[in-house]
Structures are given as C-alpha cells and as structure tokens.
Amino acid sequence: MKRHGFRLYRHYLSLSIRSSMQYKSSFWLTMLGQALTTISTLLGVIFMFQRFPEVKGFTLDDVILCAGIVQLQFALAEMWARGFDRFSQIVRLGEYDRILLRPRGKILQVFGSQFELSRIGRIIQGVLMLVYALVRIRLRWDFLRVLTLVNMLIGGTGVFTAICILRAALCFFTLEGLEVMNIFFDGAREHGKYPLNIYGDKFLLFCTVAIPYALVQYYPLLYLLGRRADWFLPFLPLLALWFLIPCLLLFRVGVRHYQSSGS
Amino acid sequence: MKKYFSFFRLRLQMGMQYRIAAFAGMATQFFWGFMLIGAYKAFYESNAAAFPMGFQALTSYIWLQQAFLALFITWRFDNDIFTMITDGGISYELARPVRLYSMWFAKNLAMRLSEAALRFAPVLLVAALLPKPYGLSLPVSLPHFLLFLLTLGLGLLTTIAFLMIVYGLAMRMLSSTGVRLFLSGIVEFLSGQVIPLPFFPDKVRFVLELLPFAGMQNVPLRIYSGDLSGTPMLHAMVLQLVWLVIFIAAGALLLRSGERRAIVQGG
C-alpha cells in the first residue's frame, strides 16, 4: 500500500507538471513577479545594512544566509503542498467531493492535486542567496554542519506545509477571512528573513513552543554560524515536525465536519 | 458626481458583506506593523545614532502606512478594466456618454476609498493606544495634520494616476501582465513601501525624493510626524503637485490614443 501510494504520487506529479507546461507565459510571468519581490526585499535589507553594520550580532551575510534558507523552506512547501495552499478553491469548486469519491487517502490526493512548478523561481533565488552567503562567510564545513542545513530544510518545509494544512482545515468551517492565515505563511517568510531573536525574547519563545519557526531557523542557524555548539542543535529542526500532527488532526476534524454539514 | 458617490456606497456595502475578511485584513496589518517595528527597534538598539529619523516618527509612519495600505498599494488594479481591454468589452464603455479617463479614475478612487474606509479607523485607534514609542503619536501640530491630509489626498491621486498610465499602456499591448507586474513591483519599492525612503543610502534617497513615487506615501507620512517640515516640505509638496499633473496628462494622452485605436479597430 505504501509503495503504491508513492507510485500514485509520482503519477500525480507528472500530470501536474505536464499541465503547467501548457502555460509557458504565465509560468515565466510568475517567475518574474517572484524575482521582483525577492530583489526588492533583498535590496531593502542591503540598504539597511549600509547604515547599520550589524543587528543583534548578525551581519548582512548572516541575514542573507538566514533569508535564503527560509526562502527555500517556504518555496519547497509552496511547491509541493500547493493543493493545500489553494484548498479554499478546491472546496468552493466542489472538487473536494471528487476526492471523497475515490478510494484513496484524502491527504495524499490533496498533495497530488497540484504541484506548482513555477515555484522553482523562488527555489533558485533561495539557492543563490545561500551560495552567496556561504561563500562570503567561509564556514568550516563538517558533517554535522551539512546535516544541520539539510535538517533545516526538511524541518522548515514541514512547518510551512503544516501551516498550509492548518489553513486548509479551516476551509471546512469557513471560507471567509482566511487571509489572516497569511500572517503565518507569507508573514513568516517575509519577517523570517531576520533571525527571530531580533524581535525580542517573548516573540522568540512563542516561535519556539507555539509555532516552531525558531527550531528551523534561529537555533540551528547559531550552530551553522559556529556561535553555539550544543550537540542537539543539528537535530532540533526535525523536532519541529511535531507541528504537523495537530494540523493533520484538525484537518481530519474538518473533513468530518464537511461530511456532516455539507457546507 | 452623484453617480460616483453611489458607486462608492455600493462598494462599501459589498465590503461589509465580507465582515470576516475586513477583520482578517486588520489583523494582518497589525501583525505586519508589529513585526516591522520589532525589526526597526533591533536596528535602533544596535546603533541609535545611525537612525535616519526619530524612532517615534518611524512607528507613526509604519502605523499610518498599515492603516492606509489600501490607498497606497501599487499592485491593486481594477481587473475588470484589464478584462475589458483584452476581450473587447471596452467598446461598451466607449459607447457611454462619459470620458473614459474620468470614469476609470473615479472607479479606482472609489474602490480604494471604500476599502480604506472600512479598515483605517480601528487600526489607528488601537495603534494610538499602544505605549510610547511603539504606538501612533499625535500629529506634531494642527498645520502639519492638515497638510498631512492634503498630501495624503494628493498621494492617493498620484497612485491612481499611475494606475491609469498602466491601463493606458495595457490598451496598446496584447498581454499586459508582465508590464503590470514589473511596474507595480518597481514603483512599490521606489515609493518607500518596502523600507521608508529615509533609510535608503543618501545618494539614492536624494534621487528618489525627486521622483514622482516619493509623493505617493513618503511625503504625507513624514509630514504627519514632523519628520518633513519647513522648506524641504514645501519643495516636496510642489514636486508632488507637478508630478501629479504630469502623470494625469500622460495617462489621459495614453488613454485617448488607446480609445482612438479601439474605435478604428472596432474594439
């Protein structure tokens, strides 16, 4: 069954990608739009650091590294969890009924329903930022540092995916006002470009225990930059994956509600 | 005039239907404001001397920016107009006894005013109640406040005149999405939406303050807190007015030639 699920997902993937190939101009325009937002955000940061050499001990290169990682986490989630991202449409158009009519897991089907290739633009930008920063910072690479970086990407993609699922779950109850969830999705990318401790201790605590952004950003970043050497830091990002559990549970509750209320 | 007012009222009513959306929008703007202030505070603490404006002036700037976001946002176009341009529905617009420019201008104005009307008051109210220096301060003086309102209005008109230029360009193109994205992205940055203009490096800032985009939000928001006053303020206001006139003229010319083409080609 598991093997089957994976094969089915691959099948979904190939159809999604081939579908999006049909719209080349919109593909390139989306890339253009994303590039513009990234460039203007980045320019903003660069200009700030022209005035201030550092903020809370982080230099421009550190911030670019941080922003690049968050960008990648965000873009990977946006790319593969696009089905949850546009879930309000799925519900509104009645496509969710079709999902219920098929003998497959609902979550798998929603993941499969759309794969957003155009997010590759954001991924490329993220990689560029990462490479630039890493070249400038001249880290001493070792196995644990590589592992930290990989785990940050896995954990971060997981957290952003969880947010997508959370927002999708709310679609079963209401389709209005869900823009507020952008705070946790786009907001986390936008404001997560700076290491989260700059927003103060209380905020950092919130991002550690409530929504585990800091587990995939601030703490492992300290390890990566050699500011802290605690043994658990490379693995901390994986701990953030706990956040998927309540979000998936809420999604199940939402499905149940949908099937009972038919809204 | 009455026509436009009823259009505004209709939009307002439509807006109220989406009650949760209005609350959601406010919550988002609050959050954004808090996060921005948090980041600037960190920079301020790292080197207060390098801060190009007073911290209180900055927080007021941010709260006003959030409260009036609907007025400034550069990428909020009237999509009906683009649809009309591409599918030829524009010929119906031309058949009406109204000037295209003033009609579209009024439509966009109403759209933005109604959206801002629903949201600005609660945001400002709560921001005013926040402790110093994180909240919205009172305007430095009554004249500054009045000039703030005046320049805010001029800034809004400039923003819409910019949209009109984009509509005008769209009339000459098969697909305008790229241009739309590109222009609104650049203007957003140059108008000080990403970081306020005083935070730009001095040379860049000098040029930007001469460009039309500074008048869209930078001028009114800085007048409010007294960051801009005296002779520089007068210069900025004159520039704002001059650019507004130029933008309107450019947009009107573009639209008129677009109209002519539409008539010749039969829509």
Added chain:
Amino acid sequence: MIHMQNVVKTYRVARRDSGAKAAFFALFHRKYDLVRALDGLSFDIDAGEIVALLGPNGAGKSTAIKILSGILYPDSGAVECGGFSPARDRMRYTREIGVVFGQRTQLYWDVPVGDSYGLLQDIYDVPEAEFKRNLSELTELLDLKELLRTPARQLSLGQRMRCELAASLLHSPRILFLDEPTIGLDAVSKLAVRQFVKVLNEEKKTTIILTTHDMQDVEALSRRVLMIGKGKLLLDGTLQDIRRDGESLDESLVDFYQGIEGFDGKEE
C-alpha cells in the same frame, strides 16, 4: 442493493438580509436558518435497476446522491449500498461506484484524456488486463478513439461527457450515479449518452441512479421513477403515474410539482 430508510439531513444556512444596515449588523451577529434537505426519505433499489430521481430544484436530489455516494453523512436514518455504509466505509465502498456530475469534470484540463485515465487506473488499482479490456470496450461504445489524445479543455461539451462516462467506469463499478448527465448537451450527444447508459445496464447489469430535469432522459431510460419533494418521497412508480392525457410530460410534471404543498416554483 440500495436501501435508504427514514434519512434526515439538515443544513445550517447563514441568513443575509439586504441593505447597508443589515450588512453592518451582520458584522457582529449572524443569523442562521435550518434547512431540512431530506426529511425522512426512504426507498429501496434492486441490483440492475435504472432509477430516475425527479423533483424540483431544492427538493433534495443532490443531497440524496451525496449521501448515497458517501460524500455526506446523514443526520439520522439508515443507508446501505451494496453491503456498505457509504460514508463510513468510504475507502472500500468507492471502488464499487462510479459518479458523473454533469456540471463538473474529473478530467485533467490540460493533458490528453487518455493520461487522465492512466491516473484513474492507479487511483483505483485496476489491474492492467482489466483496464485494457474496459478501456477498449468503452472506447468503442462511446466512440472515444479520436478523443483520447485530446486535452479535455479542447473537447466539446458532448465529447467531454462521453469521456466523463468512460472515466467513471474504468474500474467496473457495480453502481453508477449520474447527476444531470445530459445538461447542456445537443440532441446528438444526448442520444449517444442515453444509448450508452442503456447498453451498460443491459450488458453489465450496472445499477444506475439518475437525476435529471430532462423528461426525455427518463422516458428513454428508466422504468422506475422516484419523485422527491421537500425532502420526502412523493411517488414511487413509473412515468405513467405522472402523465396526464392531452399534456406533454413537462406540463404534467409542472402540474405534479404544483400539487406539492408549499411549492412556490422558486429556484434555490
């Protein structure tokens, strides 16, 4: 095969009054109306039957189909289809049914229809041999040969409906639900759909449940008619029970609807 007893389903609908004042108050407090979509609906359908569900808009037909196909749980009452409880046994039950919504598509818009079918094979785990057999049969019956390589967005409505029918049958379901399958189709396509449904029922003994507003569909296809109004079963019989002398079927139907208590002819 299908058994529904005393099924009740209620929706909560937000009330929206017009006018600025009402809109403003709705910001703070919202009123709800309870709408009883099914009000003790009962019927049984045997294997191999073709049954038409009729009734004015808002009578509860769609709700009945959604409950029978496992999309919705009923509030109360018993539902059993082919030995399953539809919504509860969703994963196993949905392998046994096919559903066509006339107004929605299950095909990928931008890839050839045949590729969508390939995905459906994976979704339903249809063994290769069975899939090939079904596909070639359906291709012949529905004349799909030219269409399989066409993206769904380039199909006419009639062509698309033929492709939809095939898509719902690739896994050889025992029950087929057709929700307004001929809506918006031209005469030729309507005939093709009816012809196909008939053959399917005769040769494969597939049980077919149909909702439609087109009386010719009913006349051509189903011996049995279930008339639903205000969430209740009003009639279980044949078209002859509705038809009146000297009137067209549509006219007879209007008479019948107007006889339903409280029916106001409003669209919902």
